[in-house]
Amino acid sequence: MCSGLYEKGSLEIDFDLDKRAQFFSSREEKIVHEETWEDSDTRYVVTHTDNPKYAAVPNDNYCKLMDVRGYTVVDMYYENIYLTGSVNDKLEDTAVDSSFPVIVLRGPKGDIMHWTIQMDPEGNGSGYIGQHYLDAERVKAS
Numbered sequence: 479m480c481s482g483l484y485e486k487g488s489l490e491i492d493f494d495l496d497k498r499a500q501f502f503s504s505r506e507e508k509i510v511h512e513e514t515w516e517d518s519d520t521r522y523v524v525t526h527t528d529n530p531k532y533a534a535v536p537n538d539n540y541c542k543l544m545d546v547r548g549y550t551v552v553d554m555y556y557e558n559i560y561l562t563g564s565v566n567d568k569l570e571d572t573a574v575d576s577s578f579p580v581i582v583l584r585g586p587k588g589d590i591m592h593w594t595i596q597m598d599p600e601g602n603g604s605g606y607i608g609q610h611y612l613d614a615e616r617v618k619a620s
Contacts, residue, residue, distance in 0.1 A: 506532045546583055546591060553582035557594065559601070578605040 507525035514521055527533060530542055557578045560569060578601065583591040597603030 503527075503532055544591065546585070549583040549585050549591060551581060552584045552590075555580050555582075576601065576604040579607050 502523075502525070506529050507527045509523060510526050511524040512521065557580050559575045559577070560572045561575045562569065562572050576597075579595040581593040581595070583593065585591065594601075595605035595607050597605060
């Protein structure tokens, strides 16, 4: 369900994230949180990067996310997908197959961007957004 501009016939996509695994790059990533777990010597490190090549997501090549800094959220809703057994089945008797949060953004020039949050590029499973809220003083609020 990715969309974007690419030259016809030149599309190469590898959604096997195991093959795309990256090692930490101090040039491409900034450490934003680090801790050592008390019951082991395991380090837990969180980094931020603007480069999708240093993230284990398929948002690269023709699926690369546009930079939406300066855009404004104008709407959000949930998109439900239903798959019926036949064209004669009543929708009221069909359970939802998957759901996706959709965020609608308006750009500075009036352009509109829809972000559909999915489990994978093909929409095989429902999407999830991890929401973290900080109040004005940057203190985590419930």
